[in-house]
Amino acid sequence: MARVVLIDALNLIRRLYAVQERPYLPLAEDVADTTRAQIQSNTRQMLKQAIARLRQELQPSHGLMVFDGGGSQWRQQLCPCYKANRKPMPALLAEVLPELQQDTEQLGLRCFKQNEYEADDVIATIACKVRLHQHEAIIVSTDKGYLPLLNQGVQIYDAFGRNFASVASVKEKFGVAPEQLVSWWSLVGDSTNNIPGVAGIGPKSAEELMQLGNSLNQALQHPDCPKKLKQKIIDHKQDILLYTQVLALQTNLELGINLQDIRLSVQEPG
Structure with missing residues (x-):
């Protein structure tokens, strides 16, 4: 192998x-040759x-x-x-x-x-x-x-x-499984890539939602999915699909x- x-x-x-x-x-705009060479x-x-x-x-x-x-x-x-x-x-x-x-x-x-x-x-x-x-x-x-x-x-x-x-370390840090991360970042935002996520959806509520299904669609179909959260996601569906596309x-x-x-x-x- x-x-x-x-x-x-x-x-x-x-x-x-x-x-x-x-x-x-802070480096000066015109860096000294010796400094430049050393770095x-x-x-x-x-x-x-x-x-x-x-x-x-x-x-x-x-x-x-x-x-x-x-x-x-x-x-x-x-x-x-x-x-x-x-x-x-x-x-x-x-x-x-x-x-x-x-x-x-x-x-x-x-x-x-x-x-x-x-x-x-x-x-x-x-x-x-x-x-x-x-x-x-x-x-x-x-x-x-x-x-x-x-x-x-x-x-x-x-x-x-x-x-x-x-x-295990992914779940400990983010609260979701690796395969759920792109959906999770699409909801809560990803500052590294300047993705804003959906306003009003924080890490905790997104984590609880993703516990209801392996995918975001599965979670939204779960009977325990909060109605207000589900509606907010539906209202921002196009943004979430876009964020998912660029983050995947x-x-x-x-x-x-x-x-x-x-x-x-x-x-x-x-």
Whole structure:
């Protein structure tokens, strides 16, 4: 059985960069060359160390570092508020991205970027196809948007906390099962993606509703579904369907990539 590790590149890199940038904040608009070089060099070194540690901890047979393509806008076109609050990439990090990709490739880990796709959808597609063929898929990311994939047997690993997400941890944090998360976020909102949810529906009432059925439709048909809450959801049906559409990960993209393309070379000892 193959063990395929899929790294959400910018999720990892932006957090590594933030640690290196922090001692120099607030950065002047015209950053001194020595400061620029130090931050970028430290980030490159930390990424190399992170990749080596992940290979040691997870022992993958296959791996891929997936970057956002930047050209995918269909979610924003459907829902203009989607990620409208997202801060742009720091200029110093954007400058050094080509070197970070080169470093990654030199370590034997292929980088993948397709302009028309978000990294989340690429990773979700590959992970689900890997599971379909009875192989092991591990996503390395702290992005909660991957958590619904737990229901499909995909593992999710936090490289900073050094732990795997679980169905139990999802239920403890959100009060619902992984497969219910997209519906739950569509109701209560998702600040990470700037999705407002439905006004007047809070986490507690949404959690109690989702306990009445595996899906939102099942919950609404349950005889114990509160009438006022049901009516509010019906009144906002189009918004909820829209939020669900933009929050759900795509898992059926045609990427033209196979396991042979992402097999890792054997690591040299030491």
